[in-house]
Amino acid sequence: MKLLESLFPSNDFSLIAVILGMPLLGAFVNGIWGRRLGKPAVKMMTLTAVGVSFIASLIAFLLLDHAGHGGEHAHTRLYFTAWEWMHTNGGRAGSTVNIDLRFSIDALNGVMMLIVTGVGFLIHLYATSYMENDPGYHRFFAYLNLFIFSMLILILGDNLPVLFVGWEGVGLCSYLLIGFWYEQMPNAAAGKKAFIANRIGDFGLICAMFLLVHYTGALDWTGIQNNASVLADNPADAYQIHLWPLGGGQYQGFFKFLQPTTPITISAATAVGLALLLGCAGKSAQIPLYVWLPDAMAGPTPVSALIHAATMVTAGIYLVCRLSFVFVLSPFVMTTVLCVGAATALLAATIALVQNDIKKVLAYSTVSQLGFMFMGVGAGAFTAGFFHVLTHAFFKACLFLGAGSVIHAMHARIHDDVKSQDMRHMGGLKKYMPYTYWTFLVSTLAIAGCPLLSGFFSKDEILFRAYVNHSISPVAAKMTARHIAIWQQPEWIGKAVYAVGIITAAMTAFYMFRCLFLTFHGSFRGWAIGRGSGLTPAHGVKVAAKEDVAHAHDDHGHDDEHHDDDHGHHHEEDLTVPGPAPHESPLPMTAPLVILAAFAAFAGALNPAPLTKMLPLEHWLEPVFEEAQKAGVHVAETAEHLELPLMVPGVLAFIIGLGLAYAVYIKAEGKPAKRWAEAAPRLHRAAYNKWYVDEFYEATILSAVDALAETAAAFDQWFVDGIIAKLSSLVVAALGTVLRTFQTGVVHVYAAAMVIGIAVISWFFVAPHAQVSTAPSPNGDYVVTAAPGMGYSYRWDADGNGEPDKPDFTDQTSVKVHLDPGKELKVKLEVTNAFGRHATVEVPLNRPAAQNPMELGSN
Amino acid sequence: MPVTHYLVLSSLLFTIGGVGFLVRRNVLVTLMSIELMLNAVNLTLIAFNAAHPESHTGQMFAFFLIAAEAAEVAVGLAIVLALFRIRRTVRSDEADLLKN
Secondary structure (H helix, E strand, O other), rough: OHHHHHOOOOOOHHHHHHHHHOOOHHHHHHHHHHHHHHHHHHHHHHHHHHHHHHHHHHHHHHHHHHHHHHHHOOOOOOEEEEEEEEEEEEOOOOOEEEEEEEEEEOOHHHHHHHHHHHHHHHHHHHHHHHOOOOOOHHHHHHHHHHHHHHHHHHHHHHHHHHHHHHHHHHHHHHHHOOOOOOOOHHHHHHHHHHHHHHHHHHHHHHHHHHHHHOOOOOEHHHHHHHOOOOOOEEEEEEHHOOOOOHHOOOOHHHHHHHHHOOOEEHHHHHHHHHHHHHHHHOHHHOOOHHHHHHHHHOOOOHHHHHHHHHOOHHHHHHHHHHHHHHHOOOHHHHHHHHHHHHHHHHHHHHHHOOOOOOHHHHHHHHHHHHHHHHHHHHHOOOOHHHHHHHHHHHHHHHHHHHHHHHHHHHHHHOOHHHHHHHHHHOOOEEEOHHHHHHHHHHHHHHHHHHOOOOHHHHHHHHHHHHHHHHOOOOOOHHHOOOOOOOOOOOOOHHHHHHHHHHHHHHHHHHHHHHHHHHHHHHOOOOOOOOOOOOOOOOHHHHHHHHHHHHHHHHHHHOOOOOOOOOOOOOOOOOOHHEEEEOOOOHHHHOOOHHHHHHHHHHHHHOOOOOOOOOHHEEEEEEEEHHHHHHHHHHEEEOOOOOOOOHHHHHHHHHHHHHHHHHHHHHHHOOOHHHHHHHHOOOHHHHOOOOOHHHEEEEEEEHHHHHHHHHHHHHHHHHHHHHHHHHHHHHHHHHHHHHHHHHHHOOOOHHHHHHHHHHHHHHHHHHHHOOOEEEEOOOOEEEEEEOOOOOEEEEEEEEEOOOOOOOOEEEEOOOEEEOOOOEEEEEEEEEEOOOOOEEEEEEEEOOOOOOOOOOHHOOO | OOOHHHHHHHHHHHHHHHHHHHHEEHHHHHHHHHHHHHHHHHHHHHHHHHHHHOOOHHHHHHHHHHHHHHHHHHHHHOOOOOOHHHOOOOOOHHHHOOOO
16 A cells, blocks of 8 residues: 555556546557457457456545545545646636646545446446447447546546546547447437537536636636635625626517516526536436437447446536535525426436336436436435435446346347337246346346335435425525525425425336336247257357248248348347247356346445444545535434434335336236226327427427528528529639630631730830829929830920920939929920830829918917 | 841741741641741841841850750651641641640
């Protein structure tokens, strides 16, 4: 430990470079040379990259812990400055703003770093097997490594611009990975959707950055924290933002009753908080920007696991936690976060209830769980929210990888992506895939809130905190003293959110167990199981598939849709023909499942709030959130006693959800669900179609943007192309046609033209040119100079009497004349050249009358 | 003899050369017309030099011109040969490959 500490001093902690550099190296090598390296080398590279990064993260974490215990535990940070990026003067604080490529590890992102590299490594390991037969193997792992790299930049960055680099990086990688199978249109569209929805959020983050640098004069965490108080505390007009009237104008038309009569004034803290929230909502898929996340499952399943569980979507929660001291300055923002979280959790849960696609259920469950995390941080319980990030990373990664394992098994026979993910084709897989089943079961219990598993503790803590916490403005007292009205959080919001949370928790239990029962219990509905046993799965599938195809051909005579295919894939198969039983996935896929399931089960021990007083995670994160919580969160005094009573509805929600799912899908084999759907077909269809939110966006925002784009395109087509480009090309073409008639290609015509040209030029030189220039001076002297020429001689008439001054032509090139004020004179010049030809020019000179001398004197 | 006589002869020669250059279509005749014009110029230069024997400018220019003529004829004849090979003609108005 001593050696390591001397090797990596806390202000130059170059181990961060290793943590960051390895995934980048992996991405680089696999991206450039992956095709030639071959699959084993690509596998080696990618696993080594993330594995070394994980080991380095572990060492860094231990060093952080060690450094913290030695001295002041509260604000231990390990810094590493890669290089100076930029610095600028300014900001309202008037300081120099340093923006360096600087990274730091503290208690909060230390944990994040372990999640990203640890869970990331397991997902990589899983993917090496899952993607085995994909032609884009090396490309996939290059993207995956790049994703880990971007995420590490995001969490380890010590200031907002560096975070933003990673923020954009994960956006790009999600686009690349969601649209990984870009030959299929829906996948490419899903990638695009994720990218664009995230851009909207990024706009919020950029605005927040500008506001922060303007008001606090800093962009690094310490700097913002030190100056954050001015955002809310300063009563000066410059620290308040007036939202209306826009541009100082008042609209007088028909709709003027819609317009507020007085400006809405918000504090800088509220503006910054809302802008940040928009950014976080984009990344963490909250209302109104959640629509991209369910579509993001179009990518390969390991990608879904990576995006949904460990990395990208947690970035928003991370940012709220990281800038908790800014958020708590405005109770309005905190309430918004709380409500957005609750609404998202509930809405996504209702959609998840009726989905048939196994990945869609999990995707909406992710959105819902992210809503829970936002509820936690919105209630000011940052530790609870972050704890849920941690536990969710384990059980959701396990669930997605489990789903991937199921799809992998289904794919052996059903080669259609949509059908192989449809739970109506599954059932009874428990028997064939024991590892997948048991790990899936553990994770389902965890996410549903089964007591003593990880999800129970984190969810319970969030709900408890939502009930007892109350956001208060840290400057309320000061503002009241100054008679400034300030928005306060109503008392009932916390209770309402708690109720919504309990309902959502019950729904979570129901839809997760519905998913589990439909997939693993009952009897298998995918295809008739008969032959193919005794063969190893991978080969058996191929052989069986080929034989079956042959049978299918016999049965149906012919099938036009079949293409020539070596692998026996992509065939529309007759699933009534018996095939081999679904098979368990290979070891590299099951091992991560087991590890993740173990974590999903036992991670609750990190913060078992309701049961014991031992709270390792809370203790660990306390210094990060201490000040924010003290400043902006009021905890009810009865909280301690409420903890156990408030736990009861949570447990009840789990039991009700589980019981209902059991009754419906095991006892009654799903018949009640069908009856309900038929009883309320419109409600069911609306929920199944995600409450038509996408359609609503399509009709409002997207159509408006489309109309604008069409207008711009029409303008481009008609005005820019039609008039500017076409017209100018027409002029040039016409000119060319005229000139082309002269280009006969006949030598004599050219020669004649040359002769004519020479004649004209000769004439110009033969004829003399009389030109003069005049130089006046203030005392009335004018110098008139003749332009020179070959063989020229000059005759002047300088006195204006009409007769030449001298009878003969001379070499005199200039004359000087004097004029009195108010007089005028005509100077005449005659020029003759060597051929004796003449030319004449007359220059009128005219001196204005003098100013009044008295006036001049008075100045 | 005064310079004027030479100059009149020279201008006659130049005019004949120029008209020949403009009106004749045979490339060989065209080349000869050019030679005629150049020699008219040479004659002028020599005549001026004879009128002012103290400077040798005219003679020098005449030598340069002769050298340039020799080179020009060498190139010109080569072009004519090439033209004949391609088009089987030495008429300049038929050598309009570059047109259009």
